[in-house]
Amino acid sequence: MTGFDPVALRDATPGMRHARHFNAAGSALPSAAVLETVVAHLRLEATIGGYEAAEVARERHEEVYALAARLVGGAAEDIALTESATVAWHAAMDAIPFVPGDRILASASSYVSSAIHLFRLRETHGVIVQVLPCAPDGTVDLEALDKALRTPARLVTIAHVPTSSGLVEPVAEVAALANAAGVPLLLDAVQSLGQLPVDLAALGVDLAVGTGRKFLRGPRGTGLLYASPRIRELLRPARPDVRGAVWSSADGYEVKDGARRFETWETAHALRLGFGTALREALDLGVDAIHSYTSGLAGRLRDALATMPGVTLTDPAAAGGAIVTFVVKGEKPADTVRRLRTAGVHVTSIPDHHGQWDLGRRGLESVVRASVHVYNDESDISALTAALGKSVPALLPARGRADVIVVGAGVHGSATTWNLARRGVNVIQLDRFADGHHEGSSHGHIRMIRRAYPNPIWDDLVDRAYLAWSELSEAAGETLLTTTGGLYARPAADGTPGLRGPGCETVDAARAAEIFPGLRLGAEFTAVHDPAAGVLNAAATMRSLRSLSVAAGADRRTGVTVLGWEPDGDGVAVRTGDGVLRADRLVIAAGPWTGSLVPSLAELLRVVRIVNIHVGASDVPAVSAPALGPFSIEVPGVGLLYGLPAFGGDAMKIGLDHGPDDDPARPQTPVTAAEAAELLALARRFLPAADGDVVDSVSCRYTMAPRNRFAVGSLPATPQVLVAAACSGHGFKFGPALGAALADLALGKQRPELDFLAPGALGGAT
CATH class of the missing domain: 3.90.1150.10 (Aspartate Aminotransferase, domain 1)
Known part of the structure; x- marks a missing residue:
């Protein structure tokens, strides 16, 4: 062709x-020529036998290696033919002699099968898997990679193009950094071979895997492994057989020189020949x-x-x-x-x-x-x-009027939207950002929940929160709250009251060590043990609230900036960048942007920057439940350190409950090296098993109010407008409960137990 x-x-x-x-x-459509090649060889096998047909097609079979090499910019001896990219991946990775503590730097674009295998290597070989952060455009953050490579690493792996988007990673730049550091690069070229030009040898890629069924338009059940001469000198196949090795003596064998050392004897010759036809067609085009x-x-x-x-x-x-x-x-x-x-x-x-x-x-x-x-x-x-x-x-019916408009798609706005929509209320939800953004306070994977609170006035709301999480989990069809128990420590010499609550008990450092062996408190600390504390799956919560809201009929509109609002008779008019919307009630749950929408609260609210890091561990169970659960420590001269155990595949998480003032009008910035170093030092002090590197980090914004209170309820001057604001760093746990309460208030139901959180009392002394 x-x-x-x-x-x-x-x-x-x-x-x-x-x-x-x-x-x-997924699986491209093959040409008629590819189809005929496969069928013809199957007919030949049926006519003269499989071994005999292989002899007839030997030269064409050999040509497949040369065609693949031309495609990827290598030599025929650099190519191993496999049944799939996953088989190629395993053959390469299993040949690397990993030892405990080896670091593998992986891109966020990595495919599911690759990630799962990395997790398995972590379990079996004690490797440390460090997921590289992304630049604003979604690609690997090259500066972060450069920094990560300054510490010895065993391997860098990225997907040229992920399965989940059209992202194209900067392979040349990644390879240059890896080569400069002397670290091998394994490239997942599954989605790029056949649609993007690739020259692996020129790039300096050591290992690459690909499949025949996608953009190369070959048959399913075909793939390839590229292994450079340099890397082949260092690797021996984990499971050699007669295809890749020679039984050279009564008690020994020799591995063949080329990449075929990674192959096995038995394969589908018809499919490989069809793969060869597909490769030839791609090269001809x-x-x-x-x-x-x-x-x-x-x-x-x-x-x-x-x-x-x-x-x-x-x-x-x-x-x-x-x-x-x-x-x-x-x-x-x-x-x-x-x-x-x-x-x-x-x-x-x-x-x-x-x-x-x-x-x-x-x-x-x-x-x-x-x-x-x-x-x-x-x-x-x-x-x-x-x-x-x-x-x-x-x-998507055009609707300019609703019963209720909710501004904000964080946990409180989304919980309110769902509670309204499932009651049959005509509700419009607005958010200035796309779903999944990192500008506010509801992103990230996990959060803490606890019954322990300093003041009994919170006890009723805490009880309602636990019930609401159970209800939301049932509606979502997945467990969103995992009970682990929690420890909340402070200096024993501190005479001020600490946390307390139903079922909680005060314990000394020795007893705390029995409860959480993964947490190391000195004798100078005392702690409150809360057996009901646990971990919330925040990411699943946000996904569930979005899908449940839409399923219930909510009109969710992201990318819409609310410019302001004013009373409209007994209702409200909301001005947006897309026009004016009207409703009987307005709920403002805008997180850090609340002050700009509710001027009467602006001077009472302080937006601060909070950073968290996830720290790897050579012994993951030691930083997972039951050895570790949610905790906080009042560290003299530092502040409140808090953390959560390794959970759901994530490394353990820690942060400090304070930070500098932040401006929500500016884009959120990544965690700095200095911020991460401060937290890592605290991890080393209090978490002996958290001996790994920083494997992930996240920044967010707290909206702090006097006495760490919330503002939940109607605005005194405009009762048709309700607000859920100033979560003060502990609001996520109340998300479903406050969503139900705001829905009640918007529909005229009284909730007197929440009077202590009334917006008008936010600046008071109680």
């Missing part, structure tokens, strides 16, 4: 006769030409989707190439996929558990993925957008 003719390519692809196929990133065509077509698809009401693109800023991801408001991605398939348009959905470090980090439960190839054209884009448009207007 020579030249580039999209019409001819479409005609030579049998699958395009049956549907509009936008799933090249030219990967540069494929990239130019598919990236241009995908760009036009992005542009078309961006203009559609209710459709939100979810690709990071550094997206490019042939993959486009999006969501449709009010519709689960899996339902979008089913609906489009009914219309003859094939896309797929990617759940967050296929990319926790990417989708999970961005707060996306799942996305729709559309990926184009050379057999697609403008008519396919028109068909896709037309199929989407048939139901979007029905899903």
Whole structure:
């Protein structure tokens, strides 16, 4: 096949006769020639036998190595043919002689199978898995990588293009940093081979894995491993067999020189020959030409989707190439996929558990993925957008008036929205940012919950919080609160009252060590043990509240800035960047932006910067429940240190309950080296098993109020406007309970037990 003719390519692809196929990133449609190659060899095997057919096809089989080498910029001896990219990954990783304490630096773009294997290596070999932070455009933060490489590392691994978006990682820059540090780089090229030009030898990549079924348009069950001559000198296969080794003596063997040392004898010859045909077709077309065509077509698809009401693109800023991801408001991605398939348009959905470090980090439960190839054209884009448009207007009626408008999509705004919507209230929720942003206070993976509080006035609300979490967990269909017990320490010589609460007891340092062996308190400390304390799955909570709200009929509108509001008779008019909305009631749950929307509270609220780090451990159980649970320590001269155990695959988390003033008008900035170092020093002091590096960090904003109180209820001068503000660093645990309370108040039900949190009393002395 020579030249580039999209019409001819479409005609030579049998699958395009049956549907509009936008799933090249999953399993692309093979050409008729690839199909015939596979079937012909199977016929030959059936006619003369498998070994005999392999002899006939030996030269063509050998040619597959040379074709693969041409594609990736190596030599034939650098290529091992495998059954999949995952098999190639395992062959490479299992050949690396990891020892306890070895650091593996992994990008957030890593694929689920790679991440799971890294976790397994952590369990079996004691390696430390450090997930690299992302730059603002979604790519690997090169400065962070450079810094991480200043400490000895065993391996760097990134995905050139992730499964969950059209992001394209800066492989050349990553490879340059890894090479300069003398650290091998393993590249997951699964989504890039066939759509992006790749020259592994020129880049200095040591190991790379790829698959045949995606943009190379080969059969399923084919893949490759690239291993440079330099890295092959250092690696021996973990499970050699007759394909990659020679039984050279009665008690010994010799591994073959090339990358085939990583192969096994038995394979599907028909599939490999089909893979060879697909490689030849890609090389004849030219990967540069494929990239130019598919990236241009995908760009036009992005542009078309961006203009559609209710459709939100979810690709990071550094997206490019042939993959486009999006969501449709009010519709689960899996339902979008089913609906489009009914219309003859094939896309797929990617759940967050296929990319926790990417989708999970961005707060996306799942996305729709559309990926184009050379057999697609403008008519396919028109068909896709037309199929989407048939139901979007029905899903998104234009509504300028509601019963209640909720401003803010943090935990309190989202819990309020859900509680209103499930009661049949016409509710519009507004937020200035896209879902999953890190500008406020409700992002991150985990939070603490406890019954221990300094003042009995909180006890009723705490009880309601525990009941509300149980209710929300049932509605969400997953456990959102895990009870672990908690310890809250302070200097024994401090005579001021500390925490107390139902079921809590005061213990000395010796007893505290029995309760949490992972926490080291000196004899100068005493602690309150709260057996009901636990860990909240914050990320799952936010995802659940969003999906439950939409399912109940809420009109969620993100990317909408509220400019102000004023009374409108007995109701309220809300001015936004998109126009004026009206409602009978307004609930302001805007976190750090509350002061700008409620001037009467502005001088009472202080927005501060809070940072957290996650610290690795060579003995993970020692920093996990039951050896460790939520804790806090009043550290003299430092402040309140708090932390949570390793949970749900995350390393243990610590932070300080104070920070400098912050300006919410400015974008949130990453945790600095100095901030992380201060926390890491405290971890070393109080958590002996937290002996690893900083594996993740997060910054957020607390909105602090006098006496660490909240403001929950109606504004005195405008009772049709309610506020949930100033969480003062301990509000997430009350999210579902306060959401239910605000829904009650918005509907006219009295909640006298919350009078102590009335906005009008925020600056008082009680």
